[in-house]
Amino acid sequence: MTYEGYEHLIDLVAQGDEEILKAALAEIPAADIAEYIDQNFEVYSALALLDKMPSDQQAEVFGYLRPNNQEELASHMEVGVLAQLFRDMSSDERADVYALLDVKLQDAVMRRLAKREREDLLRLASYEEGTVGAVMTSDYAAIPLAGTVGDALKRLRQSAPEKETIYQTYVVDKDHRLQGVLSLRDILTAAPSETIEEIMTRDVVVLKPDMPQSEAARIISRYDLIAIPVVSDDDILIGMVTFDDAMDVVEEEDTESIHKSATVGRLESGIKDASPFIIYRSRINWLVLLVFANIFSGLGMMYFEDTIATNIALLFFLPLLIASGGNTGAQAATLIVRGMATNDVEKKDWLYMLGKELLVSVGLGVTMAAAISAVAFFRVDPVIIPIVALSMVCIVLVGSLVGVLLPFILKRVGWDPAVASAPLVTTIADAGGVLIYFGIAASFLTLTPPA
Amino acid sequence: MTYEGYEHLIDLVAQGDEEILKAALAEIPAADIAEYIDQNFEVYSALALLDKMPSDQQAEVFGYLRPNNQEELASHMEVGVLAQLFRDMSSDERADVYALLDVKLQDAVMRRLAKREREDLLRLASYEEGTVGAVMTSDYAAIPLAGTVGDALKRLRQSAPEKETIYQTYVVDKDHRLQGVLSLRDILTAAPSETIEEIMTRDVVVLKPDMPQSEAARIISRYDLIAIPVVSDDDILIGMVTFDDAMDVVEEEDTESIHKSATVGRLESGIKDASPFIIYRSRINWLVLLVFANIFSGLGMMYFEDTIATNIALLFFLPLLIASGGNTGAQAATLIVRGMATNDVEKKDWLYMLGKELLVSVGLGVTMAAAISAVAFFRVDPVIIPIVALSMVCIVLVGSLVGVLLPFILKRVGWDPAVASAPLVTTIADAGGVLIYFGIAASFLTLTPPA
Structure with a gap:
């Protein structure tokens, strides 16, 4: 007897029998009716469907709709109907819908509400987005x-x-x-x-x-x-x-912090509804910033130009080494950021977490160095193996420590630690990786007599 | 009148007046008492504190404790006390604690329960972790x-x-x-x-x-x-x-999928409680796998060894270009994976999302190409500028499309799309970036007569 009102509605609307539809609507949960309207959105058929429900059910269904569809429907309703909808909605949802309307429509609706409803609505609509005031209801x-x-x-x-x-x-x-x-x-x-x-x-x-x-x-x-x-x-x-x-x-909060961890800015609607321009705008700032941040890795490469030119085989391991630092760092940062979000990790734990990560990352680094040495063994001049292995341990260590510390530092300066995930940590680890690898290579290869 | 039972308890325990403490405990929410015990965990003082509460409150507080502390306390309790605790706990929490005990203790407790409680406990404990059966209660x-x-x-x-x-x-x-x-x-x-x-x-x-x-x-x-x-x-x-x-x-689910997005495996406890070895084990497999996956980028570098050796200035832009592909791809993958988790994006939407990302990523690519050209203008031979700009557009495009498609592909083959975030997308984008950049450079630089 699992209930799937959504599929049921598709059949009913297709059949086209008004009376059967009307009777069935009373039994279908508001969330399912709202999903049907959202998924098959067309203003006039949505209004016709709402018209078949008693006014309190209309208000409930309306409250579940996506904001852009609420806005569209409200602007096509008669003001009297809209005011009735407002009267029947719960006070918090009413305030949310009110905020979506244009000023003229806000005025028109407001004039049709009773004094008490009017005051309640204005008060709830006055709280800043993201605060308790903006989500609370006065229907207690x-x-x-x-x-x-x-x-x-x-x-x-x-x-x-x-x-x-x-x-x-x-x-x-x-x-x-x-x-x-x-x-x-x-x-x-x-x-x-x-x-x-x-x-x-x-x-x-x-x-x-x-x-x-x-x-x-x-x-x-x-x-x-x-x-x-x-x-x-x-x-x-x-x-x-x-x-x-x-x-x-x-x-909502989880979505926002997950997006932040990949340097995506705030999106008001879901990714499916957002326009290409809105998506572009939420992503471009960080991307351009990271382009400039990555110049440091480039400068590192230039600094070691001679080392590279005379030992071009070193390049084979470059992507592998710097990616390893980034990956380990992203893991560490993700663990800390999530721990902070769930109140498992607090500011004062930074030294404890750093110490633990030190242990973990030495383990990770040594294992990964063994893996890369196995690769190196088949590919290159054996003289490179210790360089690559040592670089791996150092790079993983640095990446991990950056991953652990960055969220704490961001929190300390009042930023959202969620920003500290993958891309930012990777960028820092990349630059560190370039310097560590070629730095180690340069000193080793100078000590070793040329073949 | 905001209530902070936790701070209150610290003071009370420090004062050491048994009677006042006992009276105060009745007023403090179980979640706060449990936090106090978890944060200052020591078996005997925890048992002494529990002993000061009526048995139903003991059971409620116990239910809120961290699993490793529950286990520790249970193994130090008299069997009779533990059995009473079991009788007073809600059926779902009782089953969770039961699963933590060693077989001998399980037997001992079980023998002290009434037949109905015994059957209920065995039934609830028999459901697989992660299923509705394992979280449901029979106290309806x-x-x-x-x-x-x-x-x-x-x-x-x-x-x-x-x-x-x-x-x-x-x-x-x-x-x-x-x-x-x-x-x-x-x-x-x-x-x-x-x-x-x-x-x-x-x-x-x-x-x-x-x-x-x-x-x-x-x-x-x-x-x-x-x-x-x-x-x-x-x-x-x-x-x-x-x-x-x-x-x-x-x-819990959000934590798990966020960890997965940074290639961290399942952690039973929070990051703060997990031992270094447990953390190591949850991270090493993917890291080693990614080391080997990154060999493809290395092979790409080797393939273009001659192009690089004769145009060493190209290397300056390498970290920047491949990071850009990875960052854009990670953004796209994160948006899709989160959209799937919240049921905003479904399997059937793949072509629509791909089309939209195509638009968005051309916009992103062109903007980032402009940014990198500005950098190139000050640094290098102008002949490299069109190579770098064109590479940027292509790399961002490829990174984005990989980011959109990978979650859909993983879902199609029955894997968790959450794995498709940053590190995996970045690894693929890196290899693509190397090939695209040096591929474009090789063909341009052959066409241009040497200076």
Whole structure:
């Protein structure tokens, strides 16, 4: 009985029976309907499909759509319909969609909302992107401090339809200051006559609206919470972040830091939707910067021009050696950067991690030197073997240490350590590799009498 | 009122007042106590701290500890205490800890459990790592099909303490076959006299025990669900996966695929805990493989030995050009691999993505060629400029196309596309870069009369 609403919808729309389609839509999860609309996007058929659903389902489906499709649909809707959609959407999704509209449409919709909705929308839309304020919802359940468990349950029953979750309830005083939290489980297992004050949890994990979203997601995941309240500096309850928002944030943050590790800048949409120009723009800056950074490797080559010209066989091992430094360094950097992102590795661990990497990289270097010596044995003048083997150990060592230290240094100076992955480490390791290899070769080959 | 139990605990333990500590522990979230134990791990003080908590809190804290610390503590506990811990732990965490114990201890604990717990434990422990079965819990709430909403609520109230969540309830027939699902919100907003059959949702998204965990996490995140039921092939309800398990899975999967992208193999523990040998082993195989793969670049250099020897200035641009191909390719591969991981990009999109990358990479290549020409202008014989610029465009083009295609090819042959990131793409792009650069140089320099 695995449910695949998406395939089901394709069949239904193809059949073209309005009544059957309408009845079926009620049973299909909003996420599946939204995927169908996104994958087969065409403004008028999407509007026609939305029109077949009750208004609360319309709002739910709309909330799942890709932002560019939301924008397109909103601009083709009658203002009255759009305003109704806004009324039915959850407060956080409403604020996201509002931000997509052009100023004229924003005004038109705003004028049709009730004063309370208007204020709520303006407040949520005012938080900076990436902060807790921009992802929180104001559809939380709150109850006054005075009262019994029975009162609380009655209130929750009444307000359930318009709340994002009723499984966490926030207890507030008359100034709306957060005093405690009650889970629905607490409420159900207590006697109806007990007071709220008696059974509520007073030590509450809270968020602030200006915290980064990633921090909120980390806290939700750490404490396995369904939702966390957001309070202002004077403890006034202003919102709530739910676990599903946290999951979306984690996915977004991970995408961003993975992209950064390959020097790709911020992409607002997925790679499939992004225009070629947007993709170009997200990639070109770092690439050009790295072109210039690689000049150092070139200068290294020039410096050893004579060594190379008289021992052209050295070149055979060049790509292999410098790639090895880059690869080992990229491994080390990736391990540290991920460790930092998951809070496994902290700033203070730098010396410990460096020491461990020293051990590991000597092992890696010696093994790789053995591998390259085996290659060298069949290819070249045996005099080159010790040069190549020694270079390999040194290059791997330097690459690894750069890989470990760079993320710590970037973090120290306030940059995102995620930038420290492959390309940057590789560029530094390349330049180091050229100098080490030809430096060792030059000194060895001077000592050895010419054949 | 932001809550930081961890710092609080450090102070309390330092003060050394047993009674105050005991009282305070009850208020500190289990995740914080576990962090304190993990960060300051010492077997006997950890056991002493656990001993100050009621047994259900002990079990909760124990579940949050790092696996190697769990193992260490379990082997130092009296068997009776360990068995009690097992009774109080949630069924999925219990199975995880059980798998860590040595066979003798497994036997000893098993003999002290009741028959039902024993069977449950053996069943959960039997699922392969990485599958839904290995992460699911059997502490779900289930109610029979016959009955009213009032009956359901009464049952949930009674069973609440031992269930992982009561916010989703599964409706089963007399053979324990899943018939529908009820949220606690549905139950609370319905009239007590309505029947369960009337208000339950029949179309249920379900998981199978042999599905990969990542698939389960994707489904939970897609539908914003608190929990999903797991059913056998004949629809019998056997477990449940909750949102917090899904969040842990996402974090683990992301870590693994990020490590893979830098050719780091599977690490069971975090990088900070892993021993140098374990880290060495997770990295060496790919590194040695890449050493041999880079021989192709070396062979390319040898093939053009004469061209290089007579135009040694060409070498200045070599690191720069081949790094550019690798960097562009790594960007393209990273974008595709992440797109695949988030289901944004599918197998069928390969031609579309390739076409778009063609456009993007021509843009990138031309810009980078302009940058390198500017460098060349100041450094070398002008005759080299068109060689270098043309090489840059070709190398960036080839690197990008390799970066886009490799993930699709790996996926096609059933490998994990995450392996296709930086190092592998760079290695291929390096060899291509050497051939393209010196190939172009050789043909240009033959056509141009020697100075």
